[in-house]
Amino acid sequence: MHVPARMTRGEHGHILASAVSLVVVGVILLTLGLGMAVGIIGLFVPILVISASVLLILLLLRQDEWIAVALLMLSLYVDWYQGHLLLTPVLTGALLLIFFLARSPQYNWSKPCALWLWMLYLVLALFPALEGSLTRYDAAFYYPNIVCGAFLMFWLGTVLARDVRRLRRFFKILAALATCLAIITIIQDRTGILLLGTTRFDISLASVSNYNIFQGSNVYRLGSFFVNPDWNGAFFATLLCIPLGLCLDCLRLSGKIFYLTQALIILPALLFTYSIGSWASTGVGILAFVLLSRRMHYRIGIALFIIMGALILLILFPEQIALLLRHGSDPTTLMLRNGAWHTAMRVIQAHPFTGIGLGLQAYMRRAEPYRVPEQYRLLAHPHNSYLELGAMAGLPVLACFVGLILYALGRALCNWRRIDSKQSALLGGGIAAIIALSTNSLSVNAWTLPPLAACGWLILGLISSPLLSAEKNKDNEKGITHELTHAT
Known part of the structure; x- marks a missing residue:
């Protein structure tokens, strides 16, 4: 009988990180949806939805450098130019949590x-x-x-x-x-x-x-x-x-x-x-x-x-x-x-x-x-x-x-x-x-x-x-x- 191999810590971390990333992006999208429903969020909602989706795709593909530059662009265009200020620190903290959970010999912490x-x-x-x-x-x-x-x-x-x-x-x-x-x-x-x-x-x-x-x-x-x-x-x-x-x-x-x-x-x-x-x-x-x-x-x-x-x-x-x-x-x-x-x-x-x-x-x-x-x-x-x-x-x-x-x-x-x-x-x-x-x-x-x-x-x-x-x-x-x- 074939006995499945045990998952390594890195594999456990990747699965947990994927789940956390889905939850984080889901919370962002839910917040945006509620905000749009009650009329407290303006026309920049599509930009945020697209940004959250792109960040999720890059995260699952482990394109970490692209994610970092995307955060800089969000800090400039959404937080500063649009005047919202808090999106980038929140996403950065969530990203660090995901990287910690997904740490492995290949992805050092x-x-x-x-x-x-x-x-x-x-x-x-x-x-x-x-x-x-x-x-x-x-x-x-x-x-x-x-x-x-x-x-x-x-x-x-x-x-x-x-x-x-x-x-x-x-x-x-x-x-x-x-x-x-x-x-x-x-x-x-x-x-x-x-x-x-x-x-x-x-x-x-x-x-x-x-x-x-x-x-x-x-x-x-x-x-x-x-x-x-x-x-x-x-x-x-x-x-x-x-x-x-x-x-x-x-x-x-x-x-x-x-x-x-x-x-x-x-x-x-x-x-x-x-x-x-x-x-x-x-x-x-x-x-x-x-x-x-x-x-x-x-x-x-x-x-x-x-x-x-x-x-x-x-x-x-x-x-x-x-x-x-x-x-x-x-x-x-x-x-x-x-x-x-x-x-x-x-x-x-x-x-x-x-x-x-x-x-x-x-x-x-x-x-x-x-x-x-x-x-x-x-x-x-x-x-x-x-x-x-x-x-x-x-x-x-x-x-x-x-x-x-x-x-x-x-x-x-x-x-x-x-x-x-x-x-x-x-x-x-x-x-x-x-x-x-x-x-x-x-x-x-x-x-x-x-x-x-x-x-x-x-x-x-x-x-x-x-x-x-x-x-x-x-x-x-x-x-x-x-x-x-x-x-x-």
Whole structure:
């Protein structure tokens, strides 16, 4: 009589994970259906239903890298652009639960690095989040996304980075997403139409008078789905080094040309945002990428890209470059930005430990007594992620936040040193992206904007994952075993 073989833990996990995923998506669809029935959910219901169905299919096929990039797109388009904010953290938490249940030797599981510091960050930020939740929007903005959402995204990146091959696949999909969004921004500049735009944020050129480059000018700074052009520019500045890393990593000439073309498409989209801070952070990111390039021909290739990109922009967009330089030297913009920073510093001096509350409305109201004359209008944040956390949540939360970034960057550099020099361009591109995002956060709230924070923490979790070091150690053990066997 045939006795059926016992299922392994991995098979049990896959079955349980499939059941949980069906339940999660079922709950989402049921919630959407009830919401549509009572009329509390708008026209975006079909988008959510399609998104949930696609995520389920990708999950059952274990296309984990596609799922991660899909979460980033949901964070940008549904949570941020449509203004719902909570979908991505919930789905990320559910996805981590499914991955935990489905863990196996093929799909490893790992805890995020500096878990104790993450727990301290989550606890310390809770009181400022409660103090700043003057509106439902602020309650959903900061703690679920900037604090808890950052932890979940970082953990997801840690789990996904099982080997360099998966890291490469994720970067390929992410570079494709950045290229698509760059094309959408370029089309918006040429036609004045935002593809897939909605009435909630009508960002056609006829309606963004708040983002015209000068008073009375008919040239507009483009924000695309990020709404604000500074945030759109921060996104392109962060991801520019990803296709460059793929270009240096690829062995085929056709692949190098393809990824180089992606980077060259991102450049004019970055130009159309007219964001000086984004261009400055782009320069810092490329400089870091050069320093992280172990081979001389890699550095020569980056130098050639800089020359090629500069020539293309100078030949095709001379007027836009002139406007960018003029915008960067506008005294009123510089005065407002300096005033915002000085106001935030005064708030930190008055409330160094707990801040005035994690909330946009809370900052507008409670920072008013400390406003300096150079900040000639009310602002909901100080246009600096580090000053924002310090003023709103206090210096202990800011110290935890900076410590988490620095610790993870240190782990990423350790992985970069241990990895094969032929594959180091991938990790170098990821590290350069985080450095660019961190630099941009000095002039705008990049690390404290939900879609940018989700992207940054996911990349940081991937490049700092201990699974990459474990993979290198396994390769070394296999090589030693092979050499001993051959010698015997």
